[in-house]
Amino acid sequence: MGGSEQKYVNDAFETNWIAPLGPHVDGFEQAIETYLENDVYAAVLSSGTASIHMALQLLGVGKGDEVLCQSFTFSASANPIVYQGAHPVFIDSEKDTWNMSPELLEIAINDRIQKYKKPKAIIAVHLYGMPYKANEINAIAKKYEIPVIEDSAEALGSTYFGQKCGSLSDIGILSFNGNKIITTSGGGALIVKQPELKQRAVFLSTQARDEAAHYEHSSIGYNYRMSNVLAGIGRGQMEVLDERVHARRANYLFYKSNLSSFDSVHFLNEPEGFYANRWLTCVTFDTTEQREAVRLALLEEDIESRPLWKPMHMQPVFKEADSYTNGISEHLFNHGLCLPSGSNLTEHDLNRVLQIISNTLSL
Ligand SMILES: *Cc1c(COP(=O)(O)O)cnc(C)c1O
Numbered sequence: 234m235g236g237s238e239q240k241y242v243n244d245a246f247e248t249n250w251i252a253p254l255g256p257h258v259d260g261f262e263q264a265i266e267t268y269l270e271n272d273v274y275a276a277v278l279s280s281g282t283a284s285i286h287m288a289l290q291l292l293g294v295g296k297g298d299e300v301l302c303q304s305f306t307f308s309a310s311a312n313p314i315v316y317q318g319a320h321p322v323f324i325d326s327e328k329d330t331w332n333m334s335p336e337l338l339e340i341a342i343n344d345r346i347q348k349y350k351k352p353k354a355i356i357a358v359h360l361y362g363m364p365y366k367a368n369e370i371n372a373i374a375k376k377y378e379i380p381v382i383e384d385s386a387e388a389l390g391s392t393y394f395g396q397k398c399g400s401l402s403d404i405g406i407l408s409f410n411g412n413k414i415i416t417t418s419g420g421g422a423l424i425v426k427q428p429e430l431k432q433r434a435v436f437l438s439t440q441a442r443d444e445a446a447h448y449e450h451s452s453i454g455y456n457y458r459m460s461n462v463l464a465g466i467g468r469g470q471m472e473v474l475d476e477r478v479h480a481r482r483a484n485y486l487f488y489k490s491n492l493s494s495f496d497s498v499h500f501l502n503e504p505e506g507f508y509a510n511r512w513l514t515c516v517t518f519d520t521t522e523q524r525e526a527v528r529l530a531l532l533e534e535d536i537e538s539r540p541l542w543k544p545m546h547m548q549p550v551f552k553e554a555d556s557y558t559n560g561i562s563e564h565l566f567n568h569g570l571c572l573p574s575g576s577n578l579t580e581h582d583l584n585r586v587l588q589i590i591s592n593t594l595s596l
Contacts, residue, residue, distance in 0.1 A: 235476070238469030245465045253439065255461030257468055264471040265407070265422055271400040273424050274431040277459040277467065278438055281386040281408025281421035286313035287434045287457065288382045288404045288423060289354065294319050298353040301341055303333040303365075303384075304544040305562035306358045310384050311545050314356075322352065323546040323556035329504050331565060332365035333357045339373050341557040346377075355381045359388030359398050360542070361571075362414070362481075362512035363501060367393050367401040374402075382406065386421070389414055390478035390510035399424050409463075414477050414512050414576070415470035417463040478510045480576035484583065485511040488572055491587050492516070495594050497523055513574040515541055521567050523594065528570055530593040536586060541569035 241257055250256060258277060265275040278284050294300060296318035302311045304323035314321045324341055327334035338355065345352050355374055357365045367383075374381045385391075386408035388398040399405040405424035409417040423434050436442075441454025459467075485500075492498045497519040503509055518524045524540070531538045543566050546556035573586050 234466075235469055235473030237472055238466045241465030241468045242462055245462045250461045253456075253458035253460050255464070257461045257464035258459060261459075261464040261467040261471070262422075264468055265424075268471065268474070269397045269400040269405075269424065271396065271426075273400050273405070273426060274428055276423045276425070276431050276434045276438065277464055278421045278423060278434075278457045279459055280419055280457075281384075281406055281410060282309045282313060283438070283455070283457040284406035284408075284421040284423040285310065285356070285382065285384065286316055286455070287438060288406060289313055289317050289319070290437055291404065291425070291430055291434060292354050292380050292382070294353045299345055299349065300354045300356060301338065301345075301352045301379075302356040302545065303358040303360070304546045304556060304558070305331060305542055305565065306360060306384065306545065307386075307542055308545065308548065308550070309386070310356055310358055311551065319353065321545070321551065321554050323544070323551070323554060323558075325544070325546070325556070325558040326561045326565070327366070328561060330363050330365055330507070331501060331562075332360055332363065333370060334559065334561070335366055335369035335373055337557045337559060338370060342373070342377050342379065344557070351377065352379055355379055356384055357381060357402070358384040358386075359391055361501075361515050362388045362391050362398075362510035363503070364388065364391050364393040364398055364401075364507050364509065371402060380404065383424075385424075386410075386413065387512045388510060390474055392508040394506040404430075409467060409470070414481065414510055415467075415474050417459070417467045417470065420459050420463050420467060477576045480578075481511040481514075481574060482509075484572075484574050484576075484578060485514045487583050488514050488516070488587070492590065495591075497594060498590075511574070513571045515569055515571050517565060517568040518570070519568070524568055524570050526596075527590055527593050530589050531573075531586065534585070534589055536573060536589070538573065539571045541565050541571060
């Protein structure tokens with residue numbers, strides 16, 4: 234926590250606003266809108282997953298529809314497609330950003346149109362805080378008139394040619410889960426460009442009550458709105474977001490500059506115009522054996538590290554799903570490691586990690 238979260242939470246208690254609405258909900262949304270710029274409207278919800286679910290609802294994704302989704306991601310990007318009775322079709326990554334390959338996206342769209350029908354939406358992800366190639370992805374989406382959901386759960390604070398991630402495509406989503414760059418313990422936000430869409434999302438997220446004195450319903454609703462208490466934490470966290478981004482980027486620079494002498498360790502550089510929040514510092518090794526040696530050596534010292542996300546097209550739960558692959562995400566999964574990346578790591582912590590990695594690679 235940054236410091237002022239407690240003040241906002243106390244205020245919620247003192248004013249008895251303990252509900253999924255209230256001044257902090259409005260204030261947090263305003264803070265997000267101001268931060269993202271681009272005339273966006275934010276609706277804060279109970280999680281990033283709920284926000285993706287609402288995005289699919291707003292786009293009318295339903296039973297039997299197909300949604301093209303980045304394969305190299307966390308399962309929460311894809312699960313809401315299944316909640317809607319729709320089918321995910323997975324798209325592999327490209328080398329420059331580790332995100333959705335624009336080339337494969339277009340191949341997949343043409344193939345789906347020929348074999349079945351036009352996909353109803355595209356879910357692209359700024360994984361680990363590295364922006365995807367939004368100009369290329371948006372241009373393809375526009376050509377085929379398919380809306381893009383921008384999964385920015387890991388990328389709050391990243392920018393793409395000066396524009397904030399979360400505001401780059403048709404509908405954005407953010408996450409404030411405990412592991413993200415800022416947190417409300419659990420929470421998320423839906424980012425839209427039209428006020429009517431925000432209104433609709435809030436309506437659906439608060440049980441879809443029609444205008445009436447009694448409880449009248451003509452749509453199926455959800456209980457997805459963020460609590461005023463948690464929104465208070467969010468307001469405090471927005472005040473330290475930039476500090477958090479600087480701390481994460483400093484971690485990345487530390488590892489990169491101190492491991493540059495090892496030819497077997499590779500970092501993901503920012504292409505021109507890309508600014509990553511470096512939510513996690515990720516590296517790849519020449520071999521899986523090196524990756525495992527480093528991971529196990531860290532574990533031996535009670536330091537957690539983890540392989541990169543296992544692509545969705547390799548997950549047992551999605552074994553029936555179609556996919557368009559090129560081997561890149563599979564390679565990343567087999568060779569990559571997320572290093573300790575918290576914004577509260579001390580210089581001592583970082584040096585400890587560095588020593589263990591260096592010693593292992595020098596063996
Ligand atoms: C964390 C995350 C989500 C889900 O957000 P929650 O708030 O945890 O539901 C979605 N997509 C990606 C890429 C994530 O990392």
